[in-house]
Amino acid sequence: MGRRKEEIVIKESPYVLHSKEHALKYSIAEGSAQSVAGNLGSSFITPFALLIGANSFHIGILSSFSGLVSPIGELFGSRLLEKFSRKKIITLEKTLENLFWLLIMGVAYLSWRGQLAFYLPYILIILYGAVIFLTGMGRPAIFSWMGDLISDDSKGRYFANRNRIVGFVGLVSFFFGGLALDYFKTNGMAIFGFSVLFGLTIIFRSISRNFIKRMFNPNFRVRRGYYFTFSSFVKRYDNFGKFAFYQAVFFFAVMISSPFFAVYMLEDLGFGYLTFTLIAMSSTIFYLIFTPLAGKFSDKYGNVKLLYVSGILFPTIPILWIFLKDPWALFFIPGLISGVANAAFAIAVTNFTYEAVKPQKRGLCVAYTSALVGVGVFLGGLIGGFMIQYLPIHFTEPIFFVFGLSALLMIMASLFFLPQIKDERDQEVMNGFSSDLHHPFRMISSDIVWFKNFIHGK
Structure with missing residues (x-):
């Protein structure tokens, strides 16, 4: 009843409609500024850590510790919603x-002064962990806020468009950040280059903050009885609970390998900062290309099918990293697959959460899901880093073993959880799409026709 009443208020109030339209435009501007900040800061945190003396185990701790403190921040942020406005929290x-x-x-x-060299990786881990904690603290507020601004039938299209714009802006900033770092490194001033990027991170995050202050914040009050404990969330194991556990196990598998692609490029393959940046950009380029299709697919066919797409594609990525060494091959093959998989996964996770959880409980459910994911991220990154740095593996390179293990665990997670998860709303049947493996050529021909019809909206 409460949700139905809220929709009536929106339709009857031109002021609310107008304010929400402007807020959604400001959200794209805010997200773009935040994307620049993230791509000049967090995206280069691993190369910075390596520069100040971190090894693979330090990188594993950096990634895993960040994954652990983020959900703690989200739990803290979900309780702040009881006392403070969403705008004030962010x-x-x-x-x-x-x-x-x-x-x-x-x-x-x-590092430039040569002081506390042994302790610098650990100091960085703590400071960057605080940044991630604060980012997590704001996530329940922004997730709840955006859910109140967008109608249910346009979430896929809006987020696809927003992600495409924000991603493009971030992509350009990431490229110029890598270009600047390569220039500073060539001139023997790499540490100064990182300082410049982190300074720009502060400037663009301040710009993002100013846009947040201008956005319309619909009336929102946490109602009594909204709260439920983490243990009850885990024990319930309903449809959304299965979805949350799937994310936790899947991210555990992903994090065994993903933090170490950068280490592999910079240390094992000996790539420079510019080559590293271009390869890291590739997945974002293809993500931007395929995000609109993922949003359209979500609105028409639901989100679970998108999870199947990502669940099939993601395990191939670490396997390809074992065999491919050429920068252009890494750019076009794993980059393409990663972009498609990320587009499918990001849209599916966002829209499934909005559809499966009532507005009053979204902040708390997102926080509890992130807590589960955080445990997976923490253990995955820690185990991956430990195996690469210390595990005595002689039949292959330890990093290749980690890549293969990660792929296997991703496959197992998807096979176990995805058949248990159901879409929360009715969706169209994919007429013409075939998965008949007994007749592969007929299947491919049928699926090409289906894809052409899907692209043209038929």
Whole structure:
């Protein structure tokens, strides 16, 4: 009843409609500024860690610790919704994040001076962990806020368009960040280059904060009885609970390998910062290309089928990294597959959560899901880093063993969980799409026709 009443208010109030339209435009501008900040900061945190003396185990800790503190921040942020407005929570988050990025710039200064060299990787882990905690703290608020701004029947299209714009802006900033780092490294000033990027991170996060302050915030109050414990969330294991556990196990498998692609490129393959940046950009380029199709697919056929797409594609990525060494091959093959998989997964996870959880409980459900995912991320990154650095593997390179293990675990996670998860709304049947493996040529021909019809909206 409450949700139905809210929809009536929106239809009867031109002011609310107008304010929401402007808020959604501001959201794209805010997300673009935040994307620049993230791509000049977090995207280069691993190369920065390696520069100040971190090894594979440190990188594993950096990635896994960040994954653990983010859901703790989300749990804290979900309780803040009881006392503070969503706008106030997010502006506070961005202000405090800037403070910690300033301290990370201090780590660069200490490295330049040659001081506390042994401790710098651990100091960075703590400071960057604080940044991730604060990002997590703001996530329930922004997730709840965006859910109140967008109608249910347009979420797929809006997020596809927003992700495409925000992703493109981030992609351009990431490229120029890598270009700048390569220039500074060539001139023997790599540490200064990182300081410049982190300084720009602070500036663009401040711009993002200003856009947040301008956005319309629909009236929202956490109702009594909304709260439920983490243990009850885990024990319930309903449709959304299965979805949450799937994310946790799947991210555990992903994180065994994904933090170490950068290590592999910079240390094993000996790529420079510009080559590293171009390869890292590839998945984002293809993500932007395929995100509109993923949004359209979600609105028409549901989100579970998108999860199947990502579940099939993701395991092939670490396997390809074992065999491919050429930069252009890495750009076009794993990059393409990663872009399609990420587009499918991002749209599916976002829209499934909005459809499966009532507005009052979204913040808490997102926080509890992130807590489960955080455990998976923490254990995956830690185990992957430990195996690469310390496990005595003689039949192959330890990093290749980790890549293969990660792929196997991803496949197992999808095979176990996906058949248990059901879409929360009715969706169209994929007429003309075939999965008949007994007649592969007929299947391929049928699926090509289906894809052409899908592209043209038939």
